[in-house]
Structure formats: C-alpha cells, structure tokens
Amino acid sequence: MKRLQNLSLFLAFTALLAAFLVTSPAQAASKNLILATTTSTQDSGLLDVLIPVFEKDSGYFVKTIAVGSGQAMAMGEKGEADVLLVHSPDAEKKFMEKGAGSSRRLVMHNDFVIVGPAGDPAKIRGMKTSAEAFKKIAQSGSIFLSRGDNSGTHAKEKGLWKGAGVSSEGQKWYQQTGLGMGQTLNVAAEKKGYTLTDRATYLALKKNLGLEILVEGDAKLLNIYHVIEVNQAKWPKVNAAGAKSFADFTVSKNAQDIIGKFGVEKFGAPLFFPDAGKKPESLGL
Amino acid sequence: MELILEGFRMAWHLLVTLDKEVLSVTLLSLKVSGLATLISLLVGVVGGTGIALAEFPGKKLLVSVVNTSMGLPPVVVGLFVTIMLWRNGPFGSWEILYTPSAMVIAQTVIASPIVMGISIAAIQNLPPNLRLQILALGASRPQMVWLLVREARLPLLAGIMAGFGGVISEVGASIMVGGNIKGYTRVLTTATVMETGKGNFDTAIALGIILLVLCFVINYLLTMVQQRERPR
C-alpha cells in the first residue's frame, strides 16, 4: 500500500519533468532574436501587436527584453542583444559613434506631456513651451515627481530642465521615485504633484488617476524611437540577419500602418506616429 | 482597501474564466519552480545527508558555507547566472539565457542550499547511535542512508517546503535570467512586478492572490505527506 503511494508520487514527478521538457519550445538557435527595448515601450502594448505579426511572417522567435534605456544600450554594447528599439537620441548617437551599431533608423515618435493636478497650483495650464512650464514649477516650488531611473523618459526630463535653465537636483520640491512610468504617475496623483509622462502610459491609466494634461505640443516634448541593429563585426554571435529582418520590418509599410492605427480604438487617438523614412529635422528636432 | 477588494474580485474573475494569460503564467511558475525544487531535493537531501554522515577536515567550514548560502539574495544569484549565460560569457554557447531553463538553473541555485542546510541539521539531529543500529540490523550502505532519511522525514520535508517557498516567490533572478518574455518566460512573480510598474495595481494584486493560493495548495499537499498517517 505504502509502496504504491510512493510509486505514484514518483511517477507524478517524472510526468511533471517530462511535460516541462516537451512543452517548452525547442527553438533552433538561429531563429532566436533578442530585442532590447524599454519598459515604457513594452507597457504601451504596441509590441504585443507588432511582434506577433513579425514572428508569423519571418519565423523568428523574438525575445523581448524590456529594461531601462541605459541597460538596453549596455546590452547592445556587449553584444548581448541583436537589435534595439529605444528612444534616447543623445545616448543613441554616442552608441553609434562608438561603432556599437551597424545601422540606426527612425521608426516612430510619440510625445510627452506634462501632467498635474486639476487645481494646477503652478498655473502652467496651456503654456506653449515646456521650458516655461518647468521654470514656473521651480519658481512656485510645486512638487514634481521624476522617475530618476536613467530611463529614456528620465533622460528627456533632465534635458528639459537643462534647457529651461533650472537646476532641479536636490531641491525640496523635486522628488525621484526610481520607478516605472505607471507607478510614478500613481505617486504623482497621490501627492498631487506634476510629472513628465509619455502620452501612451497616461492615456492607459487616465481613468483612475485624477491628473490632467496641462502642457503639450512643444517640439521638445517629442519622444523619438529608432531601431538600431547591433554591429556584428564587433560581436560575431549577434544574429545580424535576424536584426536586419526586424529592423526592416519596423520601417515597412505594414508595420508603419499598424503603428499608426494602434490605440485609436481604445483611446480615440493614436498613441504613436509612424516616421520611417522621414528626415529627423522635419520633426522639429 | 478598495484596491485589495478589487484585486480579489479580479483574481476570482481571472481564475473562473480560465484567462489564458493567467493560466499560462501560473503553469509556468509551477513548472519552473517545481523542477527547480525537484532538483534541489536530490542535490540537497543526498548532498546534505552525505555531508552530515561523513567526517573530513574542513567539514565545519563547508557546513557554514552551506548555511550562509541559505540566505543568498535571489537577485544576486540572478546577476551571476546571467553573467555566466551571456552569449559572450563562459556558458554562452549553451544559448539558454532568456529561456525557462535558465530560470530553473537560477532557482535551483537558490533552493539547493536551503534544502541542503536543513537536511544536514535534520540528519545530525538523529540519535548518534542510530546509524550504527541500522547497520547492525544488516543494512547495506544505501539502505542505511534511506532509513536515516526516512527517520528524519519531518524536518526534511520542512526543508523541501522551505526551498519551494523560496523559489516560487522569488522575482529578482527570474526577471534577470528569464527576461519576462510574454508566453515564454513570464511567471506569476515577474508578471506581478510588470503590472505594478505599469500602474495596474488591481491586476498586480490579483496575480499576487493567485500566487498565494498556489503556494498554499502546494504546501498543504506537502504538509499532508509530512504529517502522513503517523501511527497512534
């Protein structure tokens, strides 16, 4: 009796083991592609639509690793990723200068907005430039939440403070969460403070937030996405063919169409604007 | 408070409708942590029993290394395993980074010292002459080890439960070596972190509740085995 119990337990375990080995996809190595991108890109949900289309067409299995912008590029520099989809133009330029990437192409953009409490204590609503708004926030000493995590958004934000001629670091009203965009928005809502966010994340959470878009449309608030193929000459193990295939896909008409339509149904407005083939100057950079 | 209630409601809803994504991450959590615990069971119980019964110089040092490793921070383990498995790292040729296999490896590294440390204590806690009595009854060496393990089954099973608990709930290593890839390496814990990061607190709480329920069910089963039919 006891022996029967032990035997069936043992069989159950081996079955578990077998099931595991059988059901996990045994991917042929060259069909694997590592895409390093940012958490905000993943959180927008765009990749959940775009990637399956690419995978079906090309037969590649894309491993989307969503990390902070800094980590994504570091992965590229070490050859641990095949292709990058990031939005930190300054860092990207340095990346290309180092020769870490073999090709860099414009894919799309979305924009940032400055959100805050409906009461708007700093009175920035409707200002035309982010520089003005930031100066006003600093002057009034209103609470501002920064992601403080070296993400693309954070880099953008730092650039805007610099552009406005304000030193925000260390100021009492300037608080760094070290968290992702969604969480930072929630903290801002709690504290009735201002923050810089990409439109997509804001729209996704708008319903329960209680924050409003106060400043938008400034050219400086554009968030530009590029697709970068990692340089195989530097790192032989990089799947250059796959990287090229993906990069080509992102700028293809098919993908650009998908990008342009994404979010319209759910939010009434597109979250991203396809830009493949355009000159960066045309975006007012 | 509202949020937690909302979380319960969502958890119930996700389970009852057998939401595909939730099922997928739950199943993967079970597979990865289950396999890791199984391997740790072998490594931990066999290794621990061996160490407990043997006498050799440096034994105390080895035991303290094992005991210290019981508290290895999962995220540190994840970092080291990632570095090992990077394409350009020592085991890059295996090409298992960002796969469930890498997660199993990392979780095994986390759970094994826990099971081993508790096993060593469990075996050392048996009466010192018991080993001799078993041999005097005519046991071969393997029979002797089996009988000792059986006599120590209560604390050993507790050790296995501790090992399982440690890995089913860890997220640091899983996120690093797995990459949280949808439908492939996403498990309950990494999904919870992601949803929290997105600000979807209700979903995050729901996943957390599902994880707790899973833990409870597994540990209940193991406890039943541990407390099995002890004669009155």
Add this chain to the structure above:
Amino acid sequence: MTTRKALLEAHNLVVKRGGTEVLRIPEFDLREHETVALIGPNGTGKSSLMLALAGLLQLAAGEIRYHGDPIILSGDTTAFRRRIAMVFQEPLLFDATVYDNVASGLKLRGISAIETRARVESCLERFRITHLAGRSARRLSGGEAQRTSLARAFATKPEVILLDEPFVSLDPPTRQVLMDDLEQVLRESGTTALIATHDQLEALRLADRMAVMHEGRIVQSGTPAAVMNEPANAFVATFVGMENILTGTIVSAGGGLLSLEVAGKSLEIVGSGAAGERVVLCAHPEHVVVTTIDPDHRTSARNVFSGTVTRIVPLGPVNKVYLDCGFPLVAAVTGQSLAELQLAVGSRIFASFKATSVRLFRKG
C-alpha cells in the same frame, strides 16, 4: 566440556579514537552457544570492543574473524552484519509501529511478507509485547521499548547477538523481568551472546564466561566463579566487590601455608611464596566474621584481630560494617547479627577470616 567452535574472534586488536589508544586486545573469542559477560567500569572500552566485533569500528591494527574468515572492514560487510545483531543501551527504535520495528531487519533482507509475519509474531510473543504490535514506538515505556529492540534483534535469527548494557536505563523490577525473558530466549534459541554490563549480578546471572576489562584491555577472563573468587589483580578484586585489600610481607612459608605480617599483625593464609616477598591480599566482606567475644580466647591466635567499629552502612539485607583493626577492614553483617551483637559505632569487636578465604597475589 568439549571446546566449542569459535564463532567470532578478535586478534591483535588495536582501536584508536582521536589519536589515543582505547582498545588493545591480543585475543578474544566468542564460542558457539555461550553467553559471555563483558564487565568493567564506564569508559573502559566495552562498547568499543562490541562495535569492533560487529564490524562497525575502524581498527588501527588487528582483525576480526567470523567462522575463521577475516572480515574486510574496508569492503562490503553487509553479509557479515546480517548474521549478527546488536542491541544498544537506548532502544533506538524507528518512528513507526512496534510491528514495523520488529520487522525492519527482515525487510532489509527482503524476506517475504508471510515469513516476516510469522517471525515477527513469534518474537513479539517471546518478549511478551504482542499486545503492543500496533502501538507507535514513540508511546512506549522504557521497558516496552527495550523489549521491542530485543524482539527486533532476535527476529533476524542472528548467530551472534551483542548487547551493550541493554538494561542499564531500566528500573530494577523491569530489569529483573527482562533478564529472565532474555535468559530464556537465549537458552531456547542457543544464540551466542556477548553482554556488556557494569552490574556484576547481571553478569553472574546470565553468563557462562566473564571477561573483565580495564583501560582498554581484558585483564581477566574465566567462569564467573573464578573471576569473582580469584581475581587476578587489585583492580578486578575491587570491581568484583572484594573490598578488603591489604599489603603485607611474607615472613615464612611452608606446607602450603604462608605466614604474613600485615600492618604489624600476623596472618596465616593458604598459598606459596618466599620469605621477604611483598604481597597484596584481598578478602570479600562476606568472608570477614565479626564477633564481640574473642573466638578462641587467644588474641594472639591466627587471623583474629581486635578492633572497633568506625561506620555502619545499611544496604538492605546486609550491612557494611567498617572496622579499624590497626588496618581498615570491611565486613558484611546481616541485620539479625547486627542486632544480636548490638554493634554500634565504637563497639569493640573481633574480626577473623579463614585461611582459605583470602586471595593473594604478588604486588604489582
């Protein structure tokens, strides 16, 4: 008695623990059907010798032989260990029922369920614990647990059984009953047994042969009577209860008698030796006779000493009476005699012993 075949032997045995020598046995054997008692104080190496004989201890030198064949300790000793059994001071039962415990040795040997059942039931009966078969081992009294341990050992039908102080942690009544049962089982089964104990009465009851151990060596081996009445040296003498140990010098010898001078008094005993030799004498308290009247009205007569009582210690049926006769003596006096003689501390007495009841050995 024809010499029986030696089953288990130790030759030139040396055992070390932590660098120090704990056992040195040039020769020791256990013969078919005999029960040997291994006695000695705690820490003297009895357990080590038993473990060595069971093949469970590493030897620094020497070998163990079973049926004449040496046991290779570095190899697989399972076959040998399946022919013997060992019972320890603690019952060391498994966390299971009494039945399962008794059956455990049989399970290890892969014996069929039917045969196992028969043997287990028979052993449970022999040790009178049939009613406890389904009880958990954790819920047994000390005596019941040790019975189970014994039943478990005998169930495997060993050729040799080693018992390391099996009754030491039991209360006297339980000990008595268990000894009876063990004695019967040993007799009926003819199993060769080696019992370690520091209780001489236990040894006297159960053993055909006694071996006295001291500091890792066997200092005397023989029938219980021989050891008890003819101790080989002072240590054995003290251990077997010969509390009167005196030193003296031979004054003259002749005709099988020796005249000795002990602490200024003269003594005559049976023995041989040369004048001038220093000797050690011992006598059992039971052989010291105490009277209040000079037995022969001759105070200078042989082996009669006058003295006083210094201490009386009641020990149940007999009393230990400590005397000072110029040298210390201990006598065993019954309660009745004590009352008749009206002995008390300070009483003046005469102590005497027969020439034949003193044991003598050379000093050192």
